[in-house]
Amino acid sequence: MKDVVHLNLMNKFFKQILDEIDVGVHVVNHEGKTMIYNRKMAEIEGMNFEDVLDKSLLDVFSFHKNEDSTLLEVLQKGTRIKNSKQTYFNNQGQEITTINNTIPITDNGVRIGAMEIARDVTKLEKLIRENMNKKGDTRYTFNSIIGSSEQIQEVIEASKRATRTNSSILITGETGTGKEIFAQSIHNGSSRSSKPFISQNCAALPDSLIEGLLFGTKKGAFTGAIERPGLFEQAEGGTLLLDELNSLNPPLQAKLLRVLQEKTIRRIGDTKDQKVDVRVIATINEDPIDAISAGRLRKDLYYRLSVVSLFIPPLNKRRKDIRDLVQDFIEKYNQLFGMRVTGINDEVLRAFDQYDWPGNVRELEHIIEGAMNLIDHEDTISYIHLPIHFRNKQQLKSNNASPVLPDEMPIQKGRQVIPLDQYMEEAEIYYLKTVLKQNNFNITQAAKSLGMSRQNLQYRVKKHKISKD
Known part of the structure; x- marks a missing residue:
């Protein structure tokens, strides 16, 4: 009972x-x-x-x-x-x-x-969908651009000034720097914000298709051709973003130049021109002067487009923004994954500060997303959570780096040269102490930095009687 x-x-x-x-x-x-x-x-x-x-x-x-x-x-x-x-x-x-x-x-x-x-x-998912559909594909504003560094703030201010006019814009920046975010922000901050924003990657389609896509086609112009408006007509009153403009062939660039100058387009197979009111923003992922020299960009088109010229700095030139970007991406994926990650530890921050970031902000976001897929119950991203390809790159960099020994380490005592074995042992002790101090004597972190197992490092610390003192 x-x-x-x-x-x-x-x-x-x-x-x-x-x-x-x-x-x-x-x-x-x-x-x-x-x-x-x-x-x-x-x-x-x-x-x-x-x-x-x-x-x-x-x-x-x-x-x-x-x-x-x-x-x-x-x-x-x-x-x-x-x-x-x-x-x-x-x-x-x-x-x-x-x-x-x-x-x-x-x-x-x-x-x-x-x-x-x-x-x-459920409500969050619905809100995200509504915001994405609110202005077609434009969900970014200047508030979406993360960074307090002088380099990025300067570009933001120039972009904000560009919202007041309808002049063409050329945005230059490496892949992954966020060129489209700036383009959308300019559109959403301008008087054209209620009109369409159309984006087209010029490298995504062959020349035979992209001409019809840009300017439209007249029925009967070629076998199978239908009456179809091009992107210029679809963007009427709004903004057309041409991404990777340097991928367009010279004849198409010449036609684009004519559209910019005359403010008219002619569909393929048509005999009539029609007026268009479209602001063109173009992006290029290399130095425009190099592209002109190599024949990938017409000089006259460059001068016509670069009425407003913006350069987005790569991430390795604005390292001050890394911490803010990391926190923003963590908050984004916390919401998407239902997690409560609070940040990254000091070891990860050091690795990020030392990395070259060839993929720029996009690569940083992918690394944070990958880390949050690997995290278990912890609330902080540690080095072990970072994707393996990133850790391999950092390990290779560490292995290629030469250990720096102090100039005052003597090679002889009195008139006798120190035996090689003794000198190597003293150098090893100095090197291990230096790395351990850099990692606050955390054996696990120091072992990763040295590219050895934790057990191997512990053995050497005991062998040489290395202590914090």
């Missing part, structure tokens, strides 16, 4: 705890039927307890084609799923989006069920 009373009391505690926590909890048995379903989960999914309890998941919820329930997937495979976004529908057809941690439940090695802990991101 005492055991029954105790069990009933524990069940009441258990139920109240489940109903008070601010995450959804859903547990199914080995048949996929719901056994536990807390109040928050009912709130997230807009369901009543009786609609779900003791019912099969697939009888209550529906999923997109080619997508399965994460609960059923874990139940079948027995492997946990962490921070997985899932969109599905309740029994009334309402769309729900959650970030789930799903875990198999076992008893003596036998799988008896699965548990899902869910966070609701």
Whole structure:
């Protein structure tokens, strides 16, 4: 009797705890039927307890084609799923989006069920979609540009001034520096913001297709040709972004120059010109002078486009912005992944400061996204979470670096030259002490910096009796 009373009391505690926590909890048995379903989960999914309890998941919820329930997937495979976004529908057809941690439940090695802990991101997902559709493809404004360095602030100020006019703009910058973000920001800050923003990568299509895409086609102009407006007509009253302009062949660049000068376009196969009111922003990923010298950019087109000329500095020229960019990307992926990462540790920051960033801001974002996919329960990104290709590059750089020894290390004592073995041992002790001090005597971090195992470093520290003093 005492055991029954105790069990009933524990069940009441258990139920109240489940109903008070601010995450959804859903547990199914080995048949996929719901056994536990807390109040928050009912709130997230807009369901009543009786609609779900003791019912099969697939009888209550529906999923997109080619997508399965994460609960059923874990139940079948027995492997946990962490921070997985899932969109599905309740029994009334309402769309729900959650970030789930799903875990198999076992008893003596036998799988008896699965548990899902869910966070609701339905409103956030809807808001993101609405913002992306608000102005077509333009979601960036000057507030989206992260960085307090003098280099980037100077470009932002010049870009803001360019919003007051309709002059053509040429944006120069390496791949991944954020040229399109600046183009969208200029469009959204101008009087054309309510009109279309059309973007076209000139390197993405062959010349035979891009001409028709830009200027449109007249029906019957060639076999299969239909009456179709080009990008200039589609962008009427707004902005046309031509990305990687130096990929266009010279004849097409000549036609583009004519459009900029005459403010008219002629469809392929047509005999009539029609006026267009479009602001052209072009981007180029190399020095324009080099592109002109190599014949990849017409000089007259360059002068016509560069009425306003902007240069986006590469990330390795604005290192002051790295910390702010990292925090912004962490916040972005915290929302998308339902995580609570707070930042990066000092070792990661040092690695970022020393890296050359050939892929610029885009590469930094991809590295942060990759790290957050590898992170487990920690709230800080450590060196071990960074993608392997980045760590390999840093390791190669460390291995190629020559150790610097102090000038005062003598090569002889008195008139006797120090034996090589003794000199090498003293040099090793000095080098190990230096690296350990740089890493605050953290053996794990120092071992990574030295490119050796933790055990190997510990052995050498004990062998040479190296201490903090």
